[in-house]
Amino acid sequence: MSEKKRPVYPFSAIVGQESMKEALILNTINPLIGGVLIRGEKGTAKSTAVRALADLLPEREVVAGCPCGCEWGRRDDFCPDCIEREASGELHSVTVPMRVVELPLSSTEDRVAGTLDIEHAISTGRKKFEPGVLAKANGNILYVDEVNLLDDHIVDLLLDAAAMGVNYIEREGISYAHPSRFILVGTMNPEEGDLRPQLLDRFGLAVDVEAEHDEDRRMEIVMRRMEFEKDPEGFREDHEAEQEAIRDRITEARAIVRDIVPGRDVVHAAVRIPLHLGVDGHRADLTLIKAACAYAASEGRVEVTPRDVVHVSKVVMPHRMRRNPFQDSTLNTEELDAWLQSTFGKD
Amino acid sequence: MATEHLREGLRTFPFSAIVGNERPKRALMCALSSSETASVLICGPKGSGKSVLARSVSRISGSRAVVSLPLNATEDQIFGGMDIEDTIREGRKRPSLSIMSRSDGNILLVENINLFPQSTVHQILNIVETRVNVVERDGISEIRCCAPLLIATMDAEEGGLSDHLLDRFDMCVFMDRIEDEAMREEVVDRRLSFESDPEAFCGRYSAQDSEVAEAVAEAIGRSRYTSVPEGYCGAISEVCSRLNVAGHRGDISMMNVSCALAALDGRDFANLDDLKEAAAMCLEHRRNDSEEGSEPEPPEPPQEGDRDESEEDTEDSRDDPPDETPPERDRTDPSESDTYLPPPPDAGEHSQEVFDIGETYRVIDYLSGDRRSKETPRTGRHDGAVTRERSGRCVGYRMPKGRVDDIALVASIRVAAPYQPMRDHSRLALVLERDDLREKVRERRQGRHILFMVDGSGSIGAQKRMVAVKGAILSMLRDAYQKRDSIGMAVFRTDHAEEVLPLTRSILKAYHVLAEIPTGGRTPLIHALVKGHEILGAGSSKESRPVMVILTDGRCNVPFTSGMKPLDEMISTARALSGSGIKFIVIDTESGRLRFGLALELCRALDGTYLRLEDLNAEYIERSVRLAIDS
Known part of the structure; x- marks a missing residue:
């Protein structure tokens, strides 16, 4: 609730860091992209951008009063409580904004997965499920700051839930399952250690952010920040028009992205790029297509082309490049560009 | 159960819509058909579709439900x-009603089985194999039949299962690496159309799925009567012994799987093709021959004559001399010839050399100090350290001593539960008394802090031992990566020890530093001990379980305090450090016929674990044991 009190720095006022902003927006257009991992040193607006995103998030229609935020109309994705309530005909829908749900590093297993509601057990002597962070995150953004420092046993829980979009709980006499589809957003400073390979692969996109080197722009960053701190509300009002423009763009893109059908050429490109780069598995292929469609939609197009695939490959591929722990997980962009040029032509 | 629709329902991808992966699919069908087959392990890298395949089983399993065992399970x-x-x-x-009892007669699905605590995996496999679940906890004593079909998945990148646990799986199959463009496009197309309209997509494959389900149901009935012709039974034992399969589980599984395969094809007797297929499913994870990758082929059965041909490939690989035998050729080094003295200081005092990294190998579990690598469990993580802090995974409960501040409420409720009817319930439905309280036992599955203290002196450089040393470190780094330890590195040479890599979990960084380690100069071993203690002492709490791996020949020749004899000072410093809480491992880089054994002395003084560089190679140990048995 404290996040409500403190005004959030507007997304549109963030200077530079275009690929990070784009990656975040693509995910709000199509949540199935699977989130984004933001890698970079301290003080590069990583957390600011993620928190600022909350302002731009679209609204969603959910079952009123459901702790898991079950999406209205998707009966297959209902939690057991909603199914029960539906049978007795007491289900209503409500429109709520999509949220950024934070997963603190100090979280304990039972709070993340959910567990037995002890209060209920003590006062009634009956077992009841108490939802955890993975329930709150359903349909929302799950944000982990310093994700590489997250304890292993918590990462395991994320892996499990992210795999099927369902959180199965088997704890303390409670056996329960609820939907847990979230956009996983993580930030990390690679200096402080690696991310577990399996978790790395769960992130749809990855961007590397660097501090701004241009002097003028650095000045601009500081000026804006100071202006914001002096008068947050005023600053936010000044940027409201720009914010609104981004919001409109997202809403419009979300409306058309459903209708975009990737053609043969797009699928072909999405398969060839990972093959060329020697990336195992099929996640890269699928993510390339979803991200390309979202990118096309963000530009207001209903046609997706191989060029869109090429464009998003810069954020889809980097973290998938590493095939053993001793390889750099960065993309050789020059080599890739040359290959893309020769294969898919000029753009 | 109300959650049933989430477990199955529309989110499950149709079995028949999975592209390629014929062998894993067939293995699953086979496991479903045979009442004798209890477990299948599906291995594959991330994103290869393991989960999708494992879950799609519910589409062909008939009345058997899929029960998930999530990682959060207590x-x-x-x-x-x-x-x-x-x-x-x-x-x-x-x-x-435990997961085990729910899975009785059903399918137990365990994803990422390598991430579970080893004891849990062991217990699950035990139940699956014996079909009996013995419960002795919370005052409940129960013996129950429990016969699920276990389907497990794993990605070995974060550390696989130990050979011992692997052996207990009847079958182990690997997901295909699909490299054909057209096939990959098909995978993408199907997935996308499944996601956009699951109902229509599943409808398209429902006929095919029910066909498979029927074939499986029929095979269940038939498999009871199918058998392997007697002539082939010898072939099974032969291929098992040729692939050096330890124990008899392999033979038995292969026999059962062959029968199930025959039943699936509507035959009453297994034929040679069934045997071949069964061998690939049942023996790949159990084979102990040096050559990996090639498929195990069963030999022709005796009555079909000429056996020589098929023997060739497996026979060859076994006779290969172990190519990773550590070099034994460094006898020319002058320092070893006649004096019991460290090498002269001029051995590279002015010349600095940087050596390549030698070849890598699977390392034995050197941190446990247990050198019987075959018996040593090698799961992805070190067993966690029990911690007093209030973080970490809760692994159990105990009676509190004194003040309770980390109450295990559920456990306490459990203790109090049977007494509830006797207590006063004026305000609450449940009344806890002080004696009911239990506290949590927590464990942090945190990696260790490992400092590699590398002898960069001329004696190592001159003998070209650095190549092997680097190979050893790289192998240990790989191991540390899987177990997610923090690594540091320091080099001692000329007159001081230098930290070249502060403790980090970035193995990549360690790798880059390793490549750049310079050599040359004298051996300031005492400086190394002091520095190492400083580094590990600074960044460590008790929980980090600091380990110092010293790679040296022990030929200390620089005094820390001027006027002292270096060797004596080394031993006394080492003795002083032996109780410091750091676990020491000394890896002796000395080789050749004439040895001084100084590293061993150092190790004794440190009260550490002594290993010789060549012993670190797990495969080498296995081979030498085998050679000893064979001869």
Whole structure:
């Protein structure tokens, strides 16, 4: 609730860091992209951008009063409580904004997965499920700051839930399952250690952010920040028009992205790029297509082309490049560009 | 159960819509058909479709449900214990419905089985194999039949299962690496159309899925009567012994799987093709020959004559001399010839050399100090350290001593449950008394802090031992990566020890530093001990379980305090450090016929674990044991 009190720095006022902003927006257009991992040193607006995103998030229609935020109309994705309530005909829908749900590093297993509601057990002597962070995150953004420092046993829980979009709980006499589809957003400073390979692969996109080197722009960053701190509300009002423009763009893109059908050429490109780069598995292929469609939609197009695939490959591929722990997980962009040029032509 | 629709329902991808992966699919069909087959392990890298395949089983399993065992499961929930609700109501201890009992006669799905604690995996496999679940906890004592079909998945990148646990799986199959463009496009197309309209997509494949389900149902009936012709039985034993399969589980699984395969094809007798297929499914994870990758082929059965041909490929690989035998050729080094003295200081005092990294190999579990690598469990993580702090995974409960500040409420409720009818319930339904309270036992699955203290002196450089040393470190780094330890590195040469890599979990960084280690100069071993203690002492709490791996020949020749004899000072410093809480491992880089054994002395003084560089190679040990047995 404290996040409500403190005004959030507007997304549109963030200077530079275009690929990070784009990656975040693509995910709000199509949540199935699977989130984004933001890698970079301290003080590069990583957390600011993620928190600022909350302002731009679209609204969603959910079952009123459901702790898991079950999406209205998707009966297959209902939690057991909603199914029960539906049978007795007491289900209503409500429109709520999509949220950024934070997963603190100090979280304990039972709070993340959910567990037995002890209060209920003590006062009634009956077992009841108490939802955890993975329930709150359903349909929302799950944000982990310093994700590489997250304890292993918590990462395991994320892996499990992210795999099927369902959180199965088997704890303390409670056996329960609820939907847990979230956009996983993580930030990390690679200096402080690696991310577990399996978790790395769960992130749809990855961007590397660097501090701004241009002097003028650095000045601009500081000026804006100071202006914001002096008068947050005023600053936010000044940027409201720009914010609104981004919001409109997202809403419009979300409306058309459903209708975009990737053609043969797009699928072909999405398969060839990972093959060329020697990336195992099929996640890269699928993510390339979803991200390309979202990118096309963000530009207001209903046609997706191989060029869109090429464009998003810069954020889809980097973290998938590493095939053993001793390889750099960065993309050789020059080599890739040359290959893309020769294969898919000029753009 | 209300959650059933989430477990199955429309989110499950149709079995028949999975592209390629014929062998894993067939293995699953086979496991479903045979009542004798209890477990299948599906291995594959991330994103290869393991989960999708494993879950799609519910589409062809008929009435058998899929019961998931998630990573968050608590032990009482997995194996059984007391049911709080029933116990409170009845005032008598009532057993709970555990995952194991729910999976009886059904399918037990365990994803990422390599991420579970080893003891849990062991217990699960035990139950699956013996078909009996013995519950002894929370005052509940129960023996129950439990016969699920276990389907497990794993990605070995984060550390696989130990050979011992692997062996207990009847079958182990690997997901295809699909490299054909057209096939990959097909994978993408199907997935996208499944996501956009699951109902229509599943409808398209439902006929095919039910066909498979029917074939499986028919095979279940038939498999009871199918058999392997007697002539082939010898072939099974022969291929098992030729692939050096330890124990008899391999033979038995292969026999059962061959029968199931025949039943699936509607035959009553297994033929040679069944045997071949069964060998690939049942023996790949059990083979102990040096050559990996090639498929195990069963030999022609005796009555079909000429056996020589098929023997060739496996026979060859076994006779290969172990190519990773550590070099034994460094006898020319002058320092070794006649004096019991460290090498002269001029051995590279002015010349600095940087050596390549030698070849890598699987390392034995050197941190456990157990050198019987075959028996040593090698799961992805070191067993966690029990911690007093209030973070970490809760692994159990105990009676509190003194003040309770980390209450295990559920455990306390469990203790109090049977007494509820006797207590005063004026305000609450459940009354806890002080004696009911239990506290949590927590464990942090945190990696260790390992400092590699590398001898960069001329004696190592001159003997070209650095190549092997680097190979050893790289192998240990790989191991540390899987176990997610923090690594540091320091080099000692000329007159001081230098930290070249502060403790980090970035193995990549360690790798880059390793490549750049310079050599040359004298051996300031005492400086190394002091520096190492400083580094590990600074960044460590008790929980980090600091380990110092010293790679040296022990030929200390620089005094820390001027006027002292270097060797004597080394031993006394080492003795002083032996109680410091750091675990020491000394890896002796000395080789050749003439050895001084100084590293061993150092190790004794440190009260550490002594290993010779060549012993680190796990495969080498296995081979030498085998050679010893064979000869």
